[in-house]
Amino acid sequence: MEDQNNDDGRIVTITYYGGATREALIVDHEVPYPDGKLIVSRTDPKGFITHVNQAFVDMSGYSREELIGANHNILRHPDMPAVAFAGLWETLETGTKWHGYVKNLRKDGAFYWVKATVIPNIRDGEVVGYTSVRRKPSRSKIRESEELYETLK
Amino acid sequence: MTLNLTVSPDFAPDHIAGWYFFNTWLQRQLGNAVHLELYDSFEEQRQDLRAEKVDLIYANPYDASMLVRELGFEAIARPLAQPDETIIACREDAEFESVEDLQPGTRVATTSDPDVHTMGMIMLEPADLDSSNISIAQRSNYVLVAKSLLKREADIGFFLKAGYQDLSALIQNQMKVLVTSQISVVHHTLLVGPGMREQIPLLQERLLAMHEDDKGRSVLESLGIEQWESMDRERTEFMIDLIDTLIP
Numbered sequence: 001m002e003d004q005n006n007d008d009g010r011i012v013t014i015t016y017y018g019g020a021t022r023e024a025l026i027v028d029h030e031v032p033y034p035d036g037k038l039i040v041s042r043t044d045p046k047g048f049i050t051h052v053n054q055a056f057v058d059m060s061g062y063s064r065e066e067l068i069g070a071n072h073n074i075l076r077h078p079d080m081p082a083v084a085f086a087g088l089w090e091t092l093e094t095g096t097k098w099h100g101y102v103k104n105l106r107k108d109g110a111f112y113w114v115k116a117t118v119i120p121n122i123r124d125g126e127v128v129g130y131t132s133v134r135r136k137p138s139r140s141k142i143r144e145s146e147e148l149y150e151t152l153k
Numbered sequence: 154m155t156l157n158l159t160v161s162p163d164f165a166p167d168h169i170a171g172w173y174f175f176n177t178w179l180q181r182q183l184g185n186a187v188h189l190e191l192y193d194s195f196e197e198q199r200q201d202l203r204a205e206k207v208d209l210i211y212a213n214p215y216d217a218s219m220l221v222r223e224l225g226f227e228a229i230a231r232p233l234a235q236p237d238e239t240i241i242a243c244r245e246d247a248e249f250e251s252v253e254d255l256q257p258g259t260r261v262a263t264t265s266d267p268d269v270h271t272m273g274m275i276m277l278e279p280a281d282l283d284s285s286n287i288s289i290a291q292r293s294n295y296v297l298v299a300k301s302l303l304k305r306e307a308d309i310g311f312f313l314k315a316g317y318q319d320l321s322a323l324i325q326n327q328m329k330v331l332v333t334s335q336i337s338v339v340h341h342t343l344l345v346g347p348g349m350r351e352q353i354p355l356l357q358e359r360l361l362a363m364h365e366d367d368k369g370r371s372v373l374e375s376l377g378i379e380q381w382e383s384m385d386r387e388r389t390e391f392m393i394d395l396i397d398t399l400i401p
Contacts, residue, residue, distance in 0.1 A: 034335075035252065035332045036276060036332045036333050036334045036335050037336075038336050038395075040395060042391070051391075055335070097397065115278065117398040118398075119394060121394050123390065131398060133399065135275055135278065137278070137279065138281045139279075140281050141281075
């Protein structure tokens with residue numbers, strides 16, 4: 001990651017698994033998770049988004065058109081250590097669900113915390129994609145996760 | 154052969170007559186005798202479902218998951234624009250204004266409605282509350298949940314939004330809503346069992362056109378449903394996947 005500071009945040013180059021990179025604006029501002037809402041998305045088996053609900057659009061800051069077809073890692077915040085997702089694929093490959101607390105990146109550079117659950121979509125024995133549902137986490141879980149992820153960087 | 158129809162026990166008491174009208178309408182459409190069996194208890198109904206005593210069911214989304222994935226049922230229709238949402242409410246004079254004001258030891262009144270209870274528990278998570286640090290009392294319907302609040306036997310109650318809205322103004326005025334879910338894609342569905350598969354095309358055609366004639370419309374009105382819309386397999390699977398993410 002290379003940082004360039006400016007007055008309204010910093011530009012960070014995010015490197016994904018596999019070597020792809022993108023530049024993203026990072027702003028130190030948390031957008032609170034709305035009460036009672038679930039953020040729902042589905043991807044194909046390779047992680048490309050095929051469905052988002054309105055709560056996803058609202059919280060991510062992207063339009064629906066920008067999200068459909070994008071890789072789900074468009075939400076990846078540079079403060080999230082790769083190892084935090086390490087168990088995700090292993091868990092999903094066993095056909096079971098994965099839970100985790102995740103700091104997500106918005107298009108405007110701000111962030112929001114979620115409690116995420118991901119499950120494989122199995123049709124006739126085949127994994128045809130993944131459904132991810134995010135809900136509001138407690139402040140204590142966010143604090144615990146921040147402390148943990150800081151040690152994993 | 155008589156077909157057996159049943160309804161998720163969380164139906165509004167005001168709609169009992171409506172389900173008998175629907176039963177009669179169904180008999181005429183299918184040219185077959187249909188018996189309506191209503192249950193007070195979700196568990197008793199599930200036992201009969203597993204014993205293959207049910208051909209047609211208007212099921213809550215939680216049971217729809219079991220019916221489709223374990224018992225081979227197929228969802229064919231759902232009410233138009235009637236998602237199942239959950240409300241957490243408390244007494245109007247309670248000191249808390251949001252879920253995050255709630256503390257360990259909170260007394261919860263709930264029902265055995267699996268969707269509403271699951272969603273209610275999820276909406277308590279932001280306050281770090283779970284079954285280990287609250288007390289839960291089960292009531293048999295939403296009126297009794299409301300009464301538990303008003304009699305100060307419980308601090309908060311879980312309600313199906315439609316159930317909360319059916320409470321009298323007198324009761325509602327003594328309560329306030331702390332949070333309402335906004336999920337939109339979870340809803341009751343009409344499902345048919347494996348033994349009725351051949352009748353699906355006819356039944357679906359009649360259901361989807363039900364609001365177009367006076368008799369059908371009047372039955373729908375008595376059920377509080379505007380019209381049916383079709384459910385296909387993928388739409389059903391999507392809802393079930395979503396429910397699966399919510400089950401602890």
